Amino acid sequence: MPLRILIAGALICAAPAAIAQQRQLDAHEHGxxxxxxxxxxxxxxxxxxxxxxxxxxxxxxxxxxxxxxAVAAAIDLLSAPExxxxxxxxxxxxxxxxxxxxxxxxxxxxxxxGRLEHDDHDDHDDHEEAAAGHTEFHARAIYTxxxxxxLDRVDLPYFGHxxxxxxxxxxxxxxxxxxxxxxxxxxxxxxxDGKL
Ligand SMILES: [Zn+2]
Numbered sequence: 001m002p003l004r005i006l007i008a009g010a011l012i013c014a015a016p017a018a019i020a021q022q023r024q025l026d027a028h029e030h031g032x033x034x035x036x037x038x039x040x041x042x043x044x045x046x047x048x049x050x051x052x053x054x055x056x057x058x059x060x061x062x063x064x065x066x067x068x069x070a071v072a073a074a075i076d077l078l079s080a081p082e083x084x085x086x087x088x089x090x091x092x093x094x095x096x097x098x099x100x101x102x103x104x105x106x107x108x109x110x111x112x113x114g115r116l117e118h119d120d121h122d123d124h125d126d127h128e129e130a131a132a133g134h135t136e137f138h139a140r141a142i143y144t145x146x147x148x149x150x151l152d153r154v155d156l157p158y159f160g161h162x163x164x165x166x167x168x169x170x171x172x173x174x175x176x177x178x179x180x181x182x183x184x185x186x187x188x189x190x191x192x193d194g195k196l
Pocket of ligand 1: 028030051052053059133134135
């Protein structure tokens with residue numbers, strides 16, 4: 001890979017990280033994930049953050065064999081970026097790197113590190129209190145796109161794979177500026193219209 005692309009990749013990685021850091025201050029809302037998109041020249045990157053409830057239906061520690069298998073299957077699925085989104089074929093985007101992980105939120109503030117039991121948790125959707133005890137799946141991928149001018153929309157097969165996911169809050173940045181959007185499961189398409 002030419003050095004130029006490596007440098008561009010390093011620059012672009014900083015943008016979603018900054019957005020994500022800001023968001024970490026807020027507890028997540030079940031059903032609502034976030035998607036950060038960034039483009040710099042021919043390089044496009046995304047980062048998805050989705051509550052464990054949206055992906056596997058629970059956020060407690062995976063202790064049973066069934067839970068562990070569900071988490072492993074979800075990581076496998078989310079590691080394939082085409083599970084999450086699809087760019088127009090004309091844009092010629094190819095994933096260069098993709099990764100998915102399960103993250104326990106607020107661990108560092110917990111009195112009992114590693115203990116994530118909160119069985120009453122599913123009974124309410126109120127996350128005003130600390131984020132501790134929640135989990136999120138994070139997935140990211142970096143693409144090179146031979147024809148980024150053709151990026152007029154992004155389809156989100158994500159919603160088809162995960163029935164508990166209701167919406168994605170999108171933040172996008174590029175050398176054209178930034179914009180926000182919300183994509184809901186009834187209409188799983190992000191219209192870019194030349195904004196990215
Ligand atoms: Zn949660």
